[in-house]
Amino acid sequence: MAKKIAVLVGSLRKESYNRKIANELARISGDDLQLEIVEIGNLPFYNEDLEQSPPQEWLDFREKIKYSDGILVVSPEYNRTIPAALKNAIDVGSRPYGQSVWDGKPGAVVTSSVSAMGGLAANHHIRQAFVFVNVPLMQQPEAYIGSVHNIFQEDGKTLVERTEAYLKKFMDAYPNWVNKF
Numbered sequence: 001m002a003k004k005i006a007v008l009v010g011s012l013r014k015e016s017y018n019r020k021i022a023n024e025l026a027r028i029s030g031d032d033l034q035l036e037i038v039e040i041g042n043l044p045f046y047n048e049d050l051e052q053s054p055p056q057e058w059l060d061f062r063e064k065i066k067y068s069d070g071i072l073v074v075s076p077e078y079n080r081t082i083p084a085a086l087k088n089a090i091d092v093g094s095r096p097y098g099q100s101v102w103d104g105k106p107g108a109v110v111t112s113s114v115s116a117m118g119g120l121a122a123n124h125h126i127r128q129a130f131v132f133v134n135v136p137l138m139q140q141p142e143a144y145i146g147s148v149h150n151i152f153q154e155d156g157k158t159l160v161e162r163t164e165a166y167l168k169k170f171m172d173a174y175p176n177w178v179n180k181f
């Protein structure tokens with residue numbers, strides 16, 4: 001049976017390149033994986049006081065992550081680090097203490113940027129948070145996509161051949177990583 005992979009997109013904007021990449025990853029991934037974007041834009045900011053009666057959005061999010069077999073993050077870099085919405089989602093999933101829904105889920109990270117650096121800093125800051133919440137992240141291949149505004153065909157949503165081939169290698173390696181856990 002295909003493994004269910006929760007996909008977190010770090011950008012909330014409608015025309016987000018990262019969301020388009022996430023959609024393309026779903027298209028090019030093999031039958032071993034079933035990718036589903038889990039929305040993070042509706043999650044109230046994490047506040048421990050709310051744990052007495054947690055917002056329904058938190059509960060729904062935790063449930064979706066809990067019943068997934070892996071976590072795939074596709075994110076831009078904001079000011080050399082993780083977009084706040086993504087960090088908030090990581091925090092929401094990590095609590096209440098002792099009940100983190102991330103624990104042990106095999107993950108992978110793709111970052112992109114309009115600059116040439118491909119979100120390198122964000123990629124490694126995501127890794128830093130995931131070390132602590134015990135999401136083992138695939139180390140190789142890595143995926144940094146620079147000049148993200150140039151990786152789509154004229155239809156604005158299909159990857160150009162070169163980027164598709166690059167990400168296909170990444171998505172072909174991920175099931176092996178997921179199956180190790």
Ligand SMILES: Cc1cc2nc3c(=O)[nH]c(=O)nc-3n(C[C@H](O)[C@H](O)[C@H](O)COP(=O)(O)O)c2cc1C
Pocket residue numbers: 011012013015016017018019076077078079080081112113114115117118119148
């Ligand atoms: C608040 C903000 C901060 C940004 N900081 C960075 C940055 O540190 N490094 C970078 O390469 N690009 C940065 N960018 C540019 C993003 O790479 C670019 O906006 C990208 O398209 C965002 O991804 P999206 O298309 O999925 O929304 C920033 C953009 C915003 C809105």
